[in-house]
Amino acid sequence: MKTLKLSLATALLAISALASAEEAVLKVSAIPDEAPTELQRKFAPLGQYLEKQLGMKVQFVPVTDYAAVVTALNSDKIDMAWLGGFTFVQASLHGKVVPLVQREEDSRFTSKFIVNAAVGAKSLKDLKGKSFAFGSASSTSGHLMPRYFLQKEGIKPETFFKNVAYSGAHDATVAWVASGKVDAGALNASVWDKLVESGKVDSSKVKLLATSPAFYDYNWTVRGNLDKKLQERISAAFLKLDPKNPQDKAILDLQRASRFIPTKADNYKGIESAAEAAGLLK
Amino acid sequence: MLKPYPRDPARWPRLFTLLLGLLLLAPSFSLTQFNPATLANPDSWHTMAGFVAGFFPLSTQGSFLLDVARETITTLASATAGIALAMLLGAPLAFVTTRALERHVLAAEAASASMLLFKSAVRGVMVILRGIPEIVWALLFVRAAGLGSLPAVLAIGLAYGGMLGKVYAEILESQPRELATALYLQGASRWQCLLYGLWPQALPELVSYSVYRWECAIRASAVMGFVGAGGVGQLLDTSLKMLNGGEVSTLLLVFLLLVGLSEGISLCSRHALERARGGLYLLGGGLLAVVASVLWLLPGWRDSGFDLSAIPRFIHDFFPPDGSMLAELAHGTLETLAMSALGTVLAFVAAAVLAMPAAGRFGSLLKLASRLLLNLLRGVPDLLWASIAVLAVGLGPAAGVLALALHTAGVLGRLFAETLENADHTPELALRQSGVSQLLAFAYGLLPTVFSQWVAYTLYRWENNIRIATVLGIVGAGGLGQQLYLALSLFQQHKAASLIIAMLLLSWLVEQLSRAWRQHMA
Numbered sequence: 001m002k003t004l005k006l007s008l009a010t011a012l013l014a015i016s017a018l019a020s021a022e023e024a025v026l027k028v029s030a031i032p033d034e035a036p037t038e039l040q041r042k043f044a045p046l047g048q049y050l051e052k053q054l055g056m057k058v059q060f061v062p063v064t065d066y067a068a069v070v071t072a073l074n075s076d077k078i079d080m081a082w083l084g085g086f087t088f089v090q091a092s093l094h095g096k097v098v099p100l101v102q103r104e105e106d107s108r109f110t111s112k113f114i115v116n117a118a119v120g121a122k123s124l125k126d127l128k129g130k131s132f133a134f135g136s137a138s139s140t141s142g143h144l145m146p147r148y149f150l151q152k153e154g155i156k157p158e159t160f161f162k163n164v165a166y167s168g169a170h171d172a173t174v175a176w177v178a179s180g181k182v183d184a185g186a187l188n189a190s191v192w193d194k195l196v197e198s199g200k201v202d203s204s205k206v207k208l209l210a211t212s213p214a215f216y217d218y219n220w221t222v223r224g225n226l227d228k229k230l231q232e233r234i235s236a237a238f239l240k241l242d243p244k245n246p247q248d249k250a251i252l253d254l255q256r257a258s259r260f261i262p263t264k265a266d267n268y269k270g271i272e273s274a275a276e277a278a279g280l281l282k
Numbered sequence: 283m284l285k286p287y288p289r290d291p292a293r294w295p296r297l298f299t300l301l302l303g304l305l306l307l308a309p310s311f312s313l314t315q316f317n318p319a320t321l322a323n324p325d326s327w328h329t330m331a332g333f334v335a336g337f338f339p340l341s342t343q344g345s346f347l348l349d350v351a352r353e354t355i356t357t358l359a360s361a362t363a364g365i366a367l368a369m370l371l372g373a374p375l376a377f378v379t380t381r382a383l384e385r386h387v388l389a390a391e392a393a394s395a396s397m398l399l400f401k402s403a404v405r406g407v408m409v410i411l412r413g414i415p416e417i418v419w420a421l422l423f424v425r426a427a428g429l430g431s432l433p434a435v436l437a438i439g440l441a442y443g444g445m446l447g448k449v450y451a452e453i454l455e456s457q458p459r460e461l462a463t464a465l466y467l468q469g470a471s472r473w474q475c476l477l478y479g480l481w482p483q484a485l486p487e488l489v490s491y492s493v494y495r496w497e498c499a500i501r502a503s504a505v506m507g508f509v510g511a512g513g514v515g516q517l518l519d520t521s522l523k524m525l526n527g528g529e530v531s532t533l534l535l536v537f538l539l540l541v542g543l544s545e546g547i548s549l550c551s552r553h554a555l556e557r558a559r560g561g562l563y564l565l566g567g568g569l570l571a572v573v574a575s576v577l578w579l580l581p582g583w584r585d586s587g588f589d590l591s592a593i594p595r596f597i598h599d600f601f602p603p604d605g606s607m608l609a610e611l612a613h614g615t616l617e618t619l620a621m622s623a624l625g626t627v628l629a630f631v632a633a634a635v636l637a638m639p640a641a642g643r644f645g646s647l648l649k650l651a652s653r654l655l656l657n658l659l660r661g662v663p664d665l666l667w668a669s670i671a672v673l674a675v676g677l678g679p680a681a682g683v684l685a686l687a688l689h690t691a692g693v694l695g696r697l698f699a700e701t702l703e704n705a706d707h708t709p710e711l712a713l714r715q716s717g718v719s720q721l722l723a724f725a726y727g728l729l730p731t732v733f734s735q736w737v738a739y740t741l742y743r744w745e746n747n748i749r750i751a752t753v754l755g756i757v758g759a760g761g762l763g764q765q766l767y768l769a770l771s772l773f774q775q776h777k778a779a780s781l782i783i784a785m786l787l788l789s790w791l792v793e794q795l796s797r798a799w800r801q802h803m804a
Contacts, residue, residue, distance in 0.1 A: 035524055064519070065510040067771050068429050075589055077428065090773060131676055137771040165677040165758050166768070172523040179332060179525055181673055280772055 026054065026230075029061040030082035031069050033139060034171050034191060036062055042254045049251055053237035054230070066138035073097060073223055080222045080234065085109075085140040085271040086280070088221055092265060093281070096224025098231060099265055101238040102216075103257035105190065107267070109217035111141045111149070112192045113210040115184040116177050124153060124210055130183035132161040135170050139188075140217050140271060142170050146186035148274040149212045171195065178205045188217075190256050215274070216267045220260075235262065307627060310620035314679040314760070330674045336527025346529060349517060354536055356582070357513035359575035360431045360506070361499040364438025366572040368499075369492060371411075371439060372446025378404050380451035382459065383475055388466040411444025413789040414782060415753045416502050417665070418766065421509040425770050426596035428588040431512035431579050438499050449491055457483045486555050489564065493548050500544045504537060505665045508756055509767075512582070514540075522669050534662065541661040596775075603779035610765065611784045618761040618788065621679050621754070622747040625686025630740050632691035637698035656699070659692025664750050669757040679760030686747050686754075697739050701732045738803070745796045752785050762788075 028047070030039055043060050051058045061078055063069050070087050072078045074095035083091060083099075091097045115121045119130060135142020143166070150157060157164050165182060167173040170191040177185045178201070189211065195201045220238065222231055238260040241248045252259065275281045311317070377383070379401050385391045414422075416437045423433030454476075462479030470478070507515025514533060521529035551567075554560035638644065639652040668685035675681050710727030714720070718727075755764025762781055769777040 036520060063429060063510075064516060065424065065429060067425060067773065068510060070773075071425065071592075072428065075592055077589065094773070133677075137768050163676060163678045165672075168523050172525075175523075175525045179673070180328070181525075182677065282774055282776070 025057045025059050026050070026080060026234075027059050027061055027078040028080045028082075029063050029069050029072060029078045031066045031084055031087050031136075031138070032062075032064050032169060033066075033084065033135065033142070033188065034169055036064065038171070045251050045254060049241075049248075050234070050237055053240075054233055066136050070094065070138075073221065076223055076225065078223070079226055080220060083219060083221050084138075085215065085217045085219075085268050086144045086275060087138055087140070088219060088268055089272045089275060089281075090138070091221065092268075097221050098224055098226075099219045099221045099263050099268070100231060100235045101260040102219040102263040102267075103255065104259050104261050105257060106217045106219065106263075107261070108214040109141060110189040110214055111146045111186050111212040112189050112208060113146065113184065113186050113212070114174065114177050114192070115207050115209045116180055116182075117205050117207050118180065119183045121184065121209060124150070124155065127184050127209075128160055129162050131163040131165065132157060133165045133167045133173050133176050133182040133185035135166070135173050135185075135187055136168050137166050139170075140215075141188035142173065142186060144271070144275055144278060144280055145212060145215055147280075148278045151278060174201060174206065178202055184209065194256060215270060219263050219268075303627075306623060310624040313617055313620035314624055314683050316624055316675075316680040316683045333525060333527055333673050336525070337531035339528060340532045340535070341526070341528035342532070346532070350514065350532065350536055353507075353512070353514045353517055354540065355578060356431050357503050357506075357515070357540065358500065359578045360434040360511075360513055361438065361496065361503040362571050362575040363579060364435045364503065365442065365492070365496045365499045366575075367435060367439030368442035368446050368495070371443030372450055375404060375408055375443065375447030376450030376454065377472075377476065379408070379447065380454045382451075382454040382457065382462065382480060383472050385466075388459070388463045388475065408444040408447050409790055409793075410786060411440050412442075412448065413444075413786040413793075414441065415749055415785070415789075416441035417506060417509060417753050417756065418763075418782070418785065420506045420511040421756070421767070421770060422596075423593075424510045427590060427592045429510045429512070430582055430588060432583050432588045434503055434506040434511040434513060435579070437506065437511065438502060442495055442499060446492065446495060450488060453484050453487050453491065454480050485561070489555055489561070490552050493551050497544045497548045500540060501663050504540060505663050508665060508669075518666070534666075537663075537666070538658070538661045599775040600779035600782075602776065603783055604774075604776040605780070607777060607780055611762075611780060614762040614765050614781070615784055615788060617679050618751045619748065621682040621759075621761055622686060622744060622751040625683045625751070626690055626740060626744040626747050628683070628687035629690030629694055629743070630736075632687065633694035633698050634736070636691065636695040637702055640695060640699035641702035643702075652695075653699075656692050656695040659688050660696060661692070662689065664689040665754065665757055668754045668759040672758050677758045682751060682754040682759035682761060685759060686751065690743050690747060694736075694739060694743060698732070698736055701735050702728070705731045741796070741799070745792050748792050749789055752788065 028043070028050075030043065032039060034042075040060065040062065047058045047060055061072075063072065066084075066087055067090075069078075069081050069083070070091045071094075073081050073083075073091050074097070080100075081091075088097070088099060113124060115127070119127075121127055121130070134146060137143055147157060150160075163182075165176075167176050167182075167185065170187040173185040173187045174192070174195055176182045192201075192208075196203075220234075222234065239262065241252055241260055243249050243252055243259055272281070381387055384393060386393050419437035419441050420433045423436050427433070457480050461483075462475045465475050465479045503513055503515075505515045505518075507513045507517065508519050510516070514536060518530065518533045518537075520526075521533060551564050554564050636652050636656060639648040640656055642649040664685050667688045668681055671681035671684040671688070672678075675684055705728060707728065709731070710723050713723040713727040751761050753761075753763040755761040756767050758764065762785055766778055766781040766785075769775075769781060
């Protein structure tokens with residue numbers, strides 16, 4: 001009997017140890033708006049920084065599907081995610097989530113319309129009857145806002161263009177337009193700038209056609225039932241990143257952020273009404 | 283005195299069929315925007331050439347190859363575990379629904395009404411299971427409960443379970459009944475009738491069909507990654523999206539090796555059945571493979587956070603289906619039908635042309651070359667062809683037509699070549715020896731003996747292609763699949779429900795038509 005009790009106690013201890021070991025991991029993911037290898041590369045130093053600041057293990061969960069990130073956050077499978085404006089709206093409509101911080105740039109984000117040079121288009125109107133690629137259907141700067149602004153210009157993509165396709169990611173859109181797989185496309189301004197700066201865009205093949213008005217985009221969001229203290233510590237860690245400190249600057253540069261600032265759900269009301277206007281919410 | 287042979291008595295039906303065929307095909311061209319001129323357009327060749335040039339050199343980067351190796355094993359393991367699940371599901375379904383064990387079949391006794399009702403209900407479930415293509419099942423599981431290889435296993439398990447249930451039941455029905463009837467009249471139970479009356483005769487056919495399905499499951503599991511369900515498809519999806527040709531060609535090679543390997547194993551296991559105790563080895567090997575597969579996949583399942591409890595809520599969100607999108611549905615359905623019809627006809631023509639050298643009619647060198655080409659066409663799954671075809675003819679249903687034509691040409695070409703080889707060559711030889719030209723001797727001596735079989739194969743493939751055409755949209759090649767993928771991405775579950783119902787109806791209709799047609803032929 002005694003041995004039984006003892007082994008039971010040991011088992012309980014082991015289980016609680018396992019459970020607490022599980023609690024000490026912060027599971028983080030991101031919408032796959034760029035190639036998976038690029039996402040991992042971008043996150044690695046930030047993950048190490050957060051581990052040090054929070055004193056807990058930070059695990060990056062790679063996900064290949066925008067909608068799956070939303071579902072995972074809503075069903076508590078991950079603790080924190082890098083969401084776009086539209087995916088944040090979707091997540092907040094399907095459950096309780098808290099936006100913590102955004103990059104300073106995210107308060108005045110834009111989309112770029114690009115075109116294959118051979119098409120010879122000078123304005124959006126010249127794209128009539130051409131093929132057009134958005135990024136992922138769930139993307140804010142790659143689909144929702146470009147669609148919304150096209151609509152404001154009196155352009156309904158499904159009838160105006162010959163074919164509408166979804167490349168799945170911003171860098172894929174550039175590759176598609178460059179190769180001629182599609183004539184034109186829309187993508188996130190920040191990814192466009194990065195590709196141009198690093199010389200990954202052949203400017204003889206891809207031309208910039210237009211830039212959209214500004215809107216609120218990306219943020220770091222946590223699930224609503226994550227420990228409040230932990231939420232505050234995560235926010236603090238992000239806000240503490242100082243562009244004057246070379247180590248912090250390296251992390252910020254990879255995130256393409258000048259610095260992080262606090263954000264709130266109300267910032268994304270505009271996105272929600274744009275999504276309603278574009279018919280992308282039920 | 284010989285009377286002159288009367289004019290072809292079937293000329294009116296023949297003319298009618300031909301006209302009907304042309305009439306049906308004409309709108310297909312406009313519906314699918316398939317314009318053969320695009321293929322001749324230097325621009326699209328340029329795009330294609332640029333992409334294909336990127337295929338070389340093959341990507342041999344260490345970390346990439348490691349990923350490929352891991353995902354290849356995952357693909358094999360998912361297919362194996364999926365088939366095991368399908369057999370576990372299909373066997374009881376077949377036992378319940380097969381007409382071979384019915385009282386009124388075995389002993390002319392009246393069946394009870396409640397039993398009949400129950401059986402129809404089970405058959406209905408089976409229609410739903412196999413009517414939804416496996417990749418759509420995978421997409422649904424991914425969206426409902428999480429990414430990873432578990433959705434792939436469940437998808438193969440459910441879709442193939444429904445299919446195995448139907449085919450197992452039919453195999454049992456096709457066996458001679460005397461033994462089972464005799465046992466039944468002696469007072470044997472259903473189980474005993476099955477185990478002693480039907481099982482021993484049906485076993486080889488049951489095993490060989492299951493092995494064939496396993497082979498199909500490998501091809502299916504290799505493309506599951508396109509919807510986020512793991513395996514080599516996931517890597518390929520990324521490489522294709524980023525137009526990374528070197529990686530694509532490495533993965534294509536792996537694909538072809540996988541298909542070749544599965545065909546080899548499938549052939550070996552069929553041979554094993556014919557040997558003494560071969561069945562025992564096969565059973566042992568199969569069980570070992572399933573256990574190894576589950577062990578390989580298990581850690582991934584534990585980490586993925588796959589959430590079964592999310593499924594009921596997910597299903598609940600589907601109701602009620604969106605009834606306001608009938609026009610969209612009709613358009614998607616028509617597009618799907620047109621894609622499959624045009625693709626199949628083009629495949630028929632290409633297969634007929636390729637089958638000649640493949641049957642060894644123009645020497646052994648051309649035979650080898652054309653066989654290789656056919657194997658390549660057949661080995662690459664249709665979804666993969668579609669994602670490559672969008673480069674050649676642009677996005678949209680035209681790419682679907684091309685993809686179906688290429689893959690089906692490979693499948694039909696091999697079958698056509700086999701029928702040519704197995705056909706009776708005496709009439710052709712007789713014509714040749716009486717001085718008729720080679721072409722005419724073929725047209726009047728050999729073609730008539732194989733043609734009806736060619737048509738039968740083609741119609742069977744068309745049935746299959748309609749199902750495939752519904753999912754090609756997942757890689758941007760039009761049809762219902764594209765709409766479904768979008769609806770699920772935007773959490774528009776009511777819309778998704780309507781689309782799935784449309785897919786189910788289409789698949790059910792095709793199955794009924796094809797069954798009616800086959801009964802008519804027999």
